[in-house]
Amino acid sequence: MTRTTRRSLLAAGAAAFALPALLASPAGAVTPAEIKARGKIIVGIQGDNPPWGFVTSAGKQDGLDADIATLFAKDLGVAVEFVPLEVNNRIPALTTGRVDVLFATMAMLPERAKAVQFSKPYVANTIVFIGPKKDKITSNEDMGRYTIAVAKGAAQDTQVTKNAPAGTVIRRYDGDAPSIQALVSGQVQAIGGNIFYMQRIEQGRPGEFENKLEFQNLYNGACTRLGEKEINAALNAFIDKIKANGELQKVYDKWMKVPVHKFPDSLEGVSFTAN
Amino acid sequence: MGEAEFLFLLTGLKWTVLLSLVGFAGGGVCGLAVALMRSSGIAPLERGTAGYIALFQGTPLLMQLFVVYYGLALIGLKLDAWVAVAIGFTLHASAYLGEIWRGSIEAVPRGQTEAAKALSLHYVARMKDVVLPQAIRISLPATIGFLVQLIKGTSLAAIVGFTELTRAGNIVSNQTFKPLLVFGVVGILYFLLCWPLSLYGAHLERRMAVAAR
Amino acid sequence: MNYRLDFTPVIEGLPDLLLACLGTFGLALGGMALAIVIGIGGVILRESRLAPVRWLVKGFVELVRNTPFLVQIFFIYFALPLAGVRLDPTPTAILALGINGGAYAIEIIRGGVQSIGKGQIEAGLALGLHRGQVFRLIVLKPALRAIFPSLTSQFVLLTLTTSVCSAISAYELTSVAQRIESESFRSFEVFGTITLFYLVISWVMMRFFSGISQRYLSYPVK
Secondary structure (H helix, E strand, O other): OOHHHHHHHHHHHHEEEEHHHHHHHOOOOOOOHHHHHHOEEEEEEEEEEEEEEEEOOOOOOEEEHHHHHHHHHHHHHEEEEEEOOOOHHHHHHOOOOOOOOOOOOOOOOOHHHHEEEEEEEEEEEEEEEEEOOOOOOOHHHHHHHHHEEOOOOHHHHHHHHOOOOOEEEEEEEOOOHHHHHHOOOOOOOOOEEEOOOOHHOOOOOOOEEEEEEEEEEEEEEEEEOOOOOHHHHHHHHHHHHHHHHHHHHHHHHOOOOOOOOOOOOOOOOOOOOOO | OOOHHHHHHHHHHHHHHHHEEEEHHHHHHHHHHHHHOOOOHHHHHHHHHHHHHHHOOOHHHHHHHHHHHHHHHHOOOEEEEHHHHHHHHHHHHHHHHHHHHHHHHHHOOOHHHHHHHHOOOHHHHHHHHHHHHHHHHHHHHHHHHHHHHHHHHHHHHHHEEEEEEEEHHHHHHHHHOOOOOOOOHHHHHHHHHHHHHHHHHHHHHHHHHHHHH | OOOOOOOOOHHHHHHHHHHHHHHHHHHHHHHHHHHHHHHHHHHOOOOOOOOHHHHHHHHHHHHHHOHHHHHHHHHHHHHHHHHHOOHHHHHHHHHHHHHHHHHHHHHHHHHHOOOOHHHHHHHHHOOOHHHHHHHHHHHHHHHHHHHHHHHHHHHHHHEEEEEHHHHOOOOHHHHHHHHHHHOOHHHHHHHHHHHHHHHHHHHHHHHHHHHHHHHHOOOOOO
């Protein structure tokens, strides 16, 4: 090979390294107009937390959050692309620009409201403490007797950590699935979860556990990045619409099997609109 | 565990194989560049690549995945999980393969390089026609050994939520509550993937030891 | 969207992270100790006159070296309890690290032992040493010296593998980092920082091993 060819090879190599830097525009704010122009909305969702968000054995994304996100996409007139996320990948995926919006069982907590912008609530969730049926557990103090599993970074992680007495052994796993596995395999005696955990636990260890304590009723909202007003407004308008026209009740009937919850107009520490 | 669940595991296996191939191919191309720079004789290049290799060999693969997965989005590259993870493994493989191939380039007898220079072959021709073919042959057992390590390493993509074989196993285990069976099957699938490669690498190593006598 | 780097949660979490490094070292040293025991035991059993024993060791080595560590530790932690063996995260992690390291140690030590010439062993026996002494003084120590570099790099790898033990909530650096990250959502800052921590940890391990090598294995060899 001649010298000039070698030089051009080197130049091509240098350009290949420089190309990502040129292509990478700083992650801009996303607006409904941009999403419509793009033709699809990228939605962060949970991958193994039925009935909220889960991937079926056929590889399809399904769940309550999936249905609501699909309705929102239809409202915007675009296709939906789901990105299944682990529990404590949800907020980083949004803040670093990997997804446009989160419909991912995001409980509306004040600490989270500092990092992301919540929409109005669209579904309610109850975080519970699940323990052995035969034991008497009536107060937060009783939690101290148990080794408790939680999914890292989930609302149950925050609730159990906050409410259990100091010194309680809390084991944090990467997601809902390993936490439930830990309970079923006997690695822990109790677990913090949501109201739908019992259905799954009953399949693995029938008749042994039940919901013992209920932490505050938590509301779930859709999340967007702080400061992005237009998409937040679009989400709020959409949520008002499906509450009014019965679409939300249809989704509730399919997954929650209860009437639509009465949502509060405001939550302490969490604002529903971007400013 | 029924047929649907087993098929889901096989889908995970498919992603494991794809991820390993992409990581190995990408890592191979970059690794060759790293190896050449590391043995180039140009001090700043050598020190730079030595640092690059030390960074990837001195930190856990899990951390490398975390940093790439969360960091790439920061510089504006909005990539989906598959691409981010593929890049992570490519970088990891490039450092390890670079070091393996650097060692084998330096193991080619000096006389070969000197003879090539005496025949007035330039760097590229020297490398392409004389040194690299011999170096790659010497490096085959270690390279195949690393491929096995890479295949096993793809299991860590499960922790960032990428559904390859290990994560598929977690999901199925949580649906069927039969972890002994599910993780047993997952282990066997990895074994069937890796063991033939390991055996081939060992066979090559024995053959080359005989040839060297 | 501006993602501004903010290292405050990392700085505030520094005491926890430093303590967690001790957890990492604890798991690593425990795993290494078990790996050496399994390694030496495996090498001895490998030379057994009973074929099934030899095949058991060979099978163990091939199985462990061709399956991922994550699957091995998941198996011990989530699956074994259903067979009656339930271990807490720390013993599970040490067991998994020891078994994984042990399989590689068997092969490495075997290579070293085989490099000792038969003449050395015969000379030792001729001098009246019994088999145990021959093994300890003539085979093991020179073999250890020969394989020390391979063993060192394998054990540094083992130390880095402790990060995977976070998947079963063992107490080490990655678990604590994940807790800080899930509270602050500063994933790049947290994980970038502990990547540097691990660099220091692997450097410390290498110094530790080179210290052992200099102290015990630097006797002159004619």
